[in-house]
Amino acid sequence: MTRVCQFESMTDILLAVDADEKRAIAQAEKLASLDWNRDTTEVTVLHVFTDNVEGASINQLGSARRARKVLEDEGFEVTLSETSGDPGEQVVTVAKESAADLICVGGRKRSPTGKALFGSVSQEVMLSSDCPVLFSTAGKSE
Numbered sequence: 001m002t003r004v005c006q007f008e009s010m011t012d013i014l015l016a017v018d019a020d021e022k023r024a025i026a027q028a029e030k031l032a033s034l035d036w037n038r039d040t041t042e043v044t045v046l047h048v049f050t051d052n053v054e055g056a057s058i059n060q061l062g063s064a065r066r067a068r069k070v071l072e073d074e075g076f077e078v079t080l081s082e083t084s085g086d087p088g089e090q091v092v093t094v095a096k097e098s099a100a101d102l103i104c105v106g107g108r109k110r111s112p113t114g115k116a117l118f119g120s121v122s123q124e125v126m127l128s129s130d131c132p133v134l135f136s137t138a139g140k141s142e
Contacts, residue, residue, distance in 0.1 A: 010040050011042070012041075012042050012098060012102075013043045014091070014094060014098065015027055015031065015044065015046065015071075015104045016087075016103060016106075017045055017061075017106065018047070018087075019061065019063055020106070021063045023107070023137075023138045024045075024063035024064065025066050025067065025070055025138070026136050026137065027067060027136045030136040031076075032070060032071060032074040038074070038075035041077075043071050043076050043078045043079075044078075044100075045080050046082070046083070046091065046094055047080075047082050048082070048084065048086075048087040050084070050086070050087060052084055058080045058081065088120070088123075088124030088125055089124070091103060091105070091121070092124075101132075104135075105122045105125050105136070106136050107122045108137065108138070
């Protein structure tokens with residue numbers, strides 16, 4: 001069953017991706033599977049560089065490009081954004097500064113024992129954010 005996500009005005013979603021392409025695609029597909037008003041929903045794909053000595057750009061990151069393609073193919077307006085620092089802190093900060101209505105984070109599928117904890121970045125975002133957080137999984141069990 002598809003849930004209808006309704007906000008009264010423009011909806012701003014922050015999709016935080018790491019370098020894992022499969023996880024970024026799963027996150028984008030999860031967002032696209034929900035019933036958003038594509039005319040009033042904007043998605044920002046964010047990557048936080050922790051150590052970017054080579055000066056890479058989000059435009060060079062395969063996971064961000066793939067997430068953007070999935071979402072654009074589904075009719076969303078998508079922008080790419082990047083920052084650097086501690087990933088959990090930066091995702092929450094960017095969400096606050098941009099007045100995001102929703103943050104989407106991703107994680108790996110975990111074994112029954114591993115299910116007790118999310119990844120440290122996802123957990124930090126979920127515990128620190130003032131707005132709702134959608135958690136999506138992809139990949140093999142650990």
